[in-house]
Amino acid sequence: MESTVPVLDKTRTASLQPAARIEYTTTRSLEVSREVLRRHRLIAGYEPGPYLDAFKVLRTKVLQILREHGWNALAVTSPNPQAGKTVAAINLALSLALDVSQTVLLVDANLRRPAVHTAFGFTxxxxxxxxxxxxxxxxxxxxxxxxxxxxxILPGSRPLPDSAELLASPKMARLVDELKHRYPSRIVVFDLPHLTTADALAFAPHVDAALLVIEAGRTTQTQLTDALTQLSTTPILGTLLNKAEPLPEP
Incomplete structure (x- = not known):
């Protein structure tokens, strides 16, 4: 199982009123197997423990920053492929949904290779x-x-070859604006492609901030520096260290 250690700056916490109870009428509901969730390392399939606690810590720090700045649109990306950013994005979104102060919309914006629906076991x-x-x-x-x-979830469905152009399109910009402002208590999390493609860079102007997923033992200092340079005009909440080996018992 992947170990995830959040590394974010401390900020002040703002209080919010609990979000109203949500009754889904037009949104389709799907049964999701707990075993499928666990097999894909999603926290909704786990009992309370260190894995779930790590994302709750990340959730708390992310919320502190978002609330301090009045932000509600967050992108999750990584400097290199296969860093585990999709699992991290889903688990962050799930942990945010555990907080009663807001609702959460997870958007699979990886048009090149959508995978959020696979993690939940549906097509x-x-x-x-x-x-x-x-x-x-x-x-x-x-x-x-x-x-x-x-x-x-807003899934991605079929892969698209001209993904960067679509992510930078006016139609995508209008959609993001609508998703951000339709419900005042909503946080929108976008799972983006890694930064070795043009997609994440094309989409970055649409969001308030980004979270970088770093792969332990594989993401290089050069890749991280390049990623920060590429996203120089987008506020970076911090980094999430993924696939780290647990520390030995003292």
Whole structure:
């Protein structure tokens, strides 16, 4: 099992009122197997323990920063491929949904290689690609995994070769603006491609901030420096160290 250690700066905490109870009427609900969640290392499949606690710590620090600045749109990306950023993005979104102060929308913005739906064990009929290319209404795309309250997924569906251009398009910008402002208590988490492609850089201007997933033993200092340079105009919340070996018992 991957070990995840959050590394973020400390900030002040702002108080919020609890989000209203959500009753999903137009959003489709899907049964999701707990075993599938656990097999894909999603915290919703785990009992309380160190793995879940690590993401709760990350959740608390992320919320502190978002609330201090009045932000609600966060991108998750990585300097290199296969760093585990999709699992990290999903688990961060799930942990945010455990906080009663807001709802969470997880958007699979990896148009090149969408994978969020795979982690939950379902195949979407429609996704973000269908909205961008075929004008399928957003209401037909959204999915709530049953039993996970205040949490909705906008899946990616089929892969697209011209992904960077679509992510930078005016239509995508209008969608992000709508997602950010439709519900005042919503936090939107975008799972982006890694930074060795143009996609994340093209999408970065649409979000308030980004979180970088660093792969222990593989992400190099040069890759991290390059990533920070690429995202120089986007506030970086911090880094999340992924796939680290647990420390030996004293």
């Amino acid at each position: 979407p009929r429609y996704g973000l690609a269908d909205y961008l290319l075929d004008d399928v209404p957003i209401e037909r795309l959204l999915i709530n995994p049953k039993g996970i309250g205040r949490f909705v």
